Amino acid sequence: MAAEIAARLRVMIDEGELPPGARIDEKELSTAFDVSKTPLREALKVLVSEGRVTHRQYIGYRVAPIDLDDLASTFEMLHGLEAMAGELLRQRVSPAQVAAIAAKHRRMVDCHNAGKRLEYFRLNQQIHQMIVDAARNPVLTNVYASLMSKVHRARGAANADTLRWAESLGEHEAILAALEDPDHANLPQILREHSENTAREVLAVLNRTRGNAPSAREASDLEASGKHEEVAQSDQS
Known part of the structure; x- marks a missing residue:
């Protein structure tokens, strides 16, 4: 059952139904899948190991952000x-x-x-x-x-x-x-x-x-662009 739940959640995450950063409501999913929290949490642990889901104590599960x-x-x-x-x-x-x-x-x-x-x-x-x-x-x-x-x-x-x-x-x-x-x-x-x-x-x-x-890449590009403008202004002065 946990493997089946993991497969369903994997599709929901990969196809955008559960977007990056979204909180995973265990009670809501348990009701939607008509299962107890035990197999649901086993499935979530699998998705954590895959990098699709994150877990923090006292905060719970969230869909992992995208790098x-x-x-x-x-x-x-x-x-x-x-x-x-x-x-x-x-x-x-x-x-x-x-x-x-x-x-x-x-x-x-x-x-x-x-x-x-x-x-x-x-x-x-x-x-x-x-x-x-x-x-x-x-x-x-x-x-x-x-x-x-x-x-x-x-x-x-x-x-x-x-x-x-x-x-x-x-x-x-x-x-x-x-x-x-x-x-x-x-x-x-x-x-x-x-x-x-x-x-x-x-x-x-x-x-x-x-x-x-x-x-990080955009910030680096912006920083490089700013330094380039500073150099250009210095040359003009």
């Missing part, structure tokens, strides 16, 4: 992998693979039109992995899947708040058009730009949720 510096670095790697997949796809993608991606895309569009945000998010994730799998490079596939698992929770949290649906869907339309084009024109660039736009939106949403406090 935005690590997230930004992971996204930077993903941009390059998306572009690499695009280059390989231009030489290797088969008509059957394009047809399968197109079918999945149509299902995603239906979810968008019906306002089914969670289903849309899941199909979106599946399409990205299908695109990389179509490059037929097992090392690329494994590295990409590993990094995507690191950003999945962040994307889920942002997906619960963002209104970028229409823009993202338009970018997916462009990706599909490039896949269906025999020349696959600009496919690497289109994939990279979509990845960059997604990262920008996810980081912006999480920064707003966090209360606009700059991350």
Whole structure:
């Protein structure tokens, strides 16, 4: 039972239903899952060991915050992998693979039109992995899947708040058009730009949720920028 509860909570956290920093109400969850607190706490301990949940005595359980510096670095790697997949796809993608991606895309569009945000998010994730799998490079596939698992929770949290649906869907339309084009024109660039736009939106949403406090990287950049301005002013004087 604890394993089943952990699996359900894992999905709730990874897909944004329980956002970063949220307090976990044991009584509420026990009622919702129709279980006692004992298996629930066993499940929460598992999620603590995974880094998805934190626990402090007298305070209780909370969804673990997301390290935005690590997230930004992971996204930077993903941009390059998306572009690499695009280059390989231009030489290797088969008509059957394009047809399968197109079918999945149509299902995603239906979810968008019906306002089914969670289903849309899941199909979106599946399409990205299908695109990389179509490059037929097992090392690329494994590295990409590993990094995507690191950003999945962040994307889920942002997906619960963002209104970028229409823009993202338009970018997916462009990706599909490039896949269906025999020349696959600009496919690497289109994939990279979509990845960059997604990262920008996810980081912006999480920064707003966090209360606009700059991350360590942002603080460092601001400090460097300030020193640069001081030097420039000194040179002018």
